[in-house]
Structure formats: structure tokens, C-alpha cells
Amino acid sequence: MKRDVFQAIADPTRRAILLLIATQALTPNTLAEEFDISRQAVSKHIKILNECELLEQQKVGREIFYQLKIDKMKEIDQWLEQFRQLWEDRFNQLDELLITIKNKQHGK
Amino acid sequence: MKRDVFQAIADPTRRAILLLIATQALTPNTLAEEFDISRQAVSKHIKILNECELLEQQKVGREIFYQLKIDKMKEIDQWLEQFRQLWEDRFNQLDELLITIKNKQHGK
DNA sequence: AATTTGCGAAACCGATTGGTTGCACTTATA
DNA sequence: TATAAGTGCAACCAATCGGTTTCGCAAATT
Numbered sequence: 001m002k003r004d005v006f007q008a009i010a011d012p013t014r015r016a017i018l019l020l021i022a023t024q025a026l027t028p029n030t031l032a033e034e035f036d037i038s039r040q041a042v043s044k045h046i047k048i049l050n051e052c053e054l055l056e057q058q059k060v061g062r063e064i065f066y067q068l069k070i071d072k073m074k075e076i077d078q079w080l081e082q083f084r085q086l087w088e089d090r091f092n093q094l095d096e097l098l099i100t101i102k103n104k105q106h107g108k
Numbered sequence: 109m110k111r112d113v114f115q116a117i118a119d120p121t122r123r124a125i126l127l128l129i130a131t132q133a134l135t136p137n138t139l140a141e142e143f144d145i146s147r148q149a150v151s152k153h154i155k156i157l158n159e160c161e162l163l164e165q166q167k168v169g170r171e172i173f174y175q176l177k178i179d180k181m182k183e184i185d186q187w188l189e190q191f192r193q194l195w196e197d198r199f200n201q202l203d204e205l206l207i208t209i210k211n212k213q214h215g216k
Numbered sequence: 217a218a219t220t221t222g223c224g225a226a227a228c229c230g231a232t233t234g235g236t237t238g239c240a241c242t243t244a245t246a
Numbered sequence: 247t248a249t250a251a252g253t254g255c256a257a258c259c260a261a262t263c264g265g266t267t268t269c270g271c272a273a274a275t276t
Contacts, residue, residue: 001232010118011234015187022191029252041235043254062243062252070195077188079123080181083130087178109262119264137222149265151224170222170273 001051005072006079008052013037014045018054018068025058025065109159113180114187116160121145122153126162126176133166133173 009015017031028046032039046066049055056069117123125139136154140147154174157163164177 004120006120006123007118010115012112012114013234015114019190022194027252028254037234038236039252040237040254044234047254064253068191068194070191073188073191074195076184077192080185080188082127083176083178083181084185086130086176087182121264135222136224145264146266147222148224148267152264155224172223 003048003051005052005054005075008049008054009076011045014049017042017045017049018073021055021066022068022070025056025067027063027065029063031066111156111159113160113162113183116157116162117184119153122157125150125153125157126181129163129174130176130178133164133175135171135173137171139174 009018013035016034020026020031020034028039028043031046032042035042046055049066050057052072054069054072056067058065058067117126121143124142128134128139128142136147136151139154140150143150154163157174158165160180162177162180164175166173166175
């Protein structure tokens with residue numbers, strides 16, 4: 001099945017998983033303890049994240065440690081880039097407005 | 109129905125709509141011309157985007173112009189912020205490595 | 217006044233989602 | 247060697263998704 005990273009982060013459980021494995025590698029069992037769903041349900045989420053190339057895995061004995069592979073997350077950032085100019089522009093406009101109204105310096 | 113911005117951007121058609129209305133206000137009919145789906149299908153997407161507070165609307169006669177309200181998009185950016193440090197760290201590590209290996213400047 | 221246009225809402229539909237349970241396979245442990 | 251532990255996969259299920267068609271209503275046009 002063809003999925004993309006936007007679909008991957010659409011589910012709140014998957015977003016939570018991504019946060020948990022961002023800085024440490026965890027096994028499905030360990031992850032499942034963090035949620036109110038079965039170990040198999042977590043495995044299905046892992047499978048989806050894996051298909052989106054968001055995971056690195058390392059097998060140690062019968063355990064499999066999953067960790068976030070950060071690269072694909074940049075795709076979200078790149079997509080946002082198209083809009084970032086908009087809110088920065090708006091911020092700059094506000095900034096100029098403030099400068100115009102009060103013509104003295106302030107902390108920010 | 110309770111939806112969030114991550115669900116809003118999960119669908120490719122909705123992402124395309126968001127881009128189209130980022131810099132100009134458009135009507136559902138105009139938007140529908142851009143896609144191979146019915147005007148009503150576009151309206152359903154608009155409804156979802158509206159529930160996520162991603163839209164501003166202005167009624168002109170019998171037409172309704174929709175435009176992107178940028179604020180909620182920042183939520184995605186804020187969520188990404190949690191991970192941004194990770195790939196910046198990795199970039200910095202790579203940067204230092206390059207500096208260590210070759211101690212002269214190069215074009216990139 | 218009658219008709220056309222633009223829109224949202226509702227009913228319907230097949231496909232997908234996110235969960236479950238059960239099972240099979242591999243690896244450790246008794 | 248038998249048993250337990252860790253995992254992935256498949257079958258199943260109710261709910262949701264993304265599309266359609268039909269309809270009703272308000273605003274413009276004839």
C-alpha cells in the first residue's frame with residue numbers, strides 16, 4: 001500500500017510513537033505499555049510508519065528495536081515552507097506597524 | 109466531529125486546496141474546476157478544513173470566497189519543532205565532520 | 217415571475233482505518 | 247527438549263473516509 005508521511009502523522013497514536021522513539025530505540029512491547037491498545041495494534045502502526053520510511057530497526061535476539069529515522073520528517077517541513085513565507089510576511093507587517101506606531105526600540 | 113489539523117492535511121486534495129487558497133480567496137466552484145471531483149466533494153473538503161479553523165470566508169452575493177487562515181498551520185510547525193533539533197544536531201555533526209576531514213573551504 | 221446559478225446538507229456506497237483475536241515462527245529459558 | 251517470550255501476519259469488525267447523486271434554498275438573471 002502506498003502511503004505518505006502526511007498520512008503517517010494523521011493518527012495521534014502514531015504521532016506519540018514518533019515522539020517516544022525520537023531519541024531512543026524501543027521495542028513494540030515497550031511501546032504498547034504506553035498505550036491502551038494491544039501490542040498487535042502498535043505493530044500495525046509500526047508497519048505503517050515503516051512503509052513511510054520513518055523507522056530504523058535493529059534486531060537484538062528476539063527483540064526488535066525501532067527508532068525514528070528523521071529524514072522523512074523533513075518532507076513535512078519542506079511542505080510547510082510553502083506557507084511559512086505567509087506567516088513571516090504577516091509577522092513582518094505587524095513588526096513594521098509596531099515600529100511605525102511607536103518610534104522607539106523595544107526588547108523583541 | 110472533532111478533527112485536528114493533522115487529519116486535515118492527510119488528504120492530498122485538501123493539501124492542494126490549501127495551496128490554492130493560500131494567496132487568494134476562491135469559491136468552491138472555482139476550486140472544483142482544478143480537480144477531477146464534483147463541486148460537492150470539494151465542499152466536503154472545505155467543510156473539514158473549516159472545522160479545523162483553517163479557513164476564512166467572505167460571502168459576496170451568492171458566492172462564498174474561501175481563503176487560508178494561516179494561524180492553525182503553525183501548529184504543525186510547532187509539532188515539528190520537537191524534532192527539528194534532532195536533524196539540526198545531525199547536520200551540525202556532519203558539518204563538524206566535514207570541517208575535521210577537509211580543513212579547507214569548498215563551494216557548497 | 218420564471219429560470220439559472222452557487223452553495224450546503226443529506227442519503228447512499230465501496231474502500232480504508234484502527235482496533236481486536238488467533239495463529240505461526242523464531243529465540244531465549246526451564 | 248519442552249515451554250515461555252517477542253514478534254509479524256491474517257482474518258474479522260464497526261466506524262470513518264472520500265466520493266457520488268439528489269435535493270432545497272438564496273441570490274442573480276431573463
